[in-house]
Amino acid sequence: MAGTNSERILLAEGPAVILVEPQLGENIGMVARAMANFGLAELRLVNPRDGWPNEKAEAAAAKADHVIAGTTVFATLEEAVADLNFVYATTARNRDGFKPVRAPVTAAATLRARFGAGEKTGILFGRERWGLTNEEVALADEIVTFPVNPAFASLNIAQAVLLMSYEWMKSGMEDVEATPFQQVDQKPATKSQLLGMIEQVEEALDARNYFHPLTKKPKMIDNLRAVLSRPGFTEPEISLLRGVFTSLDRFSRRWAKGKGPQSGEGQDDGNDTASE
Incomplete structure (x- = not known):
């Protein structure tokens, strides 16, 4: 899809x-990209295997430079969450009632409310291969888990971050069905305008002997009006549409009046009447 737009306000909160x-550095970069897509900017890494900074992460971030540049590294998870007031841990495994479990939409609403109250919050994501340990989940306040296929529940890090980032952005929208594309307001046609178009179509069809046999004309007109x-x-x-019908009507009426095709208009194939 399209990339960044320097003319728009950059969401970063x-x-x-x-x-x-x-x-993998590539996974970190894709996480940064997912965050930037939906307005998140603060990325914290706990003991990344390949160290930091990471060229592969920068390449995979696809211009999410502000996220990469602001990334901080911690030696332990305890240090990474020390200044936070409220933390969610993401997991697909059943933790046996270890913590309250929330759906992403509920978790995002909670994060939004706490953010609005001035609290500092965070979301934990585990290792690529086996996620978070119980000890790590214990440092969180609640768990968030995604409704996925129970027979194929594993998400990679970037997918999980993307889902939560999307729910975060949606939680701040007054209209959850809104899109970034503005609809052009167009005034609904009046009944008079609609009737004028329908009458134009009827006249054009009548000139081409469409309403045949005549005994069926009233019913055919009723059906036509119902559709239009x-x-x-x-x-x-x-x-x-009236412009289109006018253009077609000029062509059809010349034929209907027996004038034949004009220069370059082709030859009569014998199938000019729609009802034939």
Whole structure:
């Protein structure tokens, strides 16, 4: 998809994302990219295997430079969460009631509320191969787990961070169905405008002997009007369609009046009447 846009406001707030002993630099970079996509910026690493900074992480971050540049490294998880007021731990494993378990949407709402109250929050993500230990989960306040296929529940780090980052951004939107693309407001067509278009179509079809046999014409017109009145056209749509119908109508009426094709318009194939 499209990359960054320097003309837009860069969102950079919210909970810290904490990766515990991440192994691959590429995964760290993809996490940074996922965070940047949805407005998170604070990335904390606990004892990354390949050290930091990491060129592979920078390459995989796809221009999420502000996340990479602000990344901090800690020797232990205790140090990484020391200044935080509230922490979630992500896990796909059943922890036997070890902590309250929340769905992502609930967790994001809680994080948003605590962020609004001025608290510092974080989300823990475990190792690529085996996640978080029980001791590490114990440092969190609650657990967040994702509704996934129980027979294939494993998510990689970037996927998990992406899901939580998305829920974080959505929790701050007044309209959860909103998109970044603004809809152009278009005035609905009036019944008079709609009727004018329908009458234009009927006249054009009548000129081409579409309503055949005549005994069926009333029913055919009723069906036509039912179809054309269904979509709920806007004024620009009515204008567009009437322009199209006018263009086609000029061509069809020349034929219907026996003038034959104009130069370059082709030859009559004998199938000009729609009802034939």
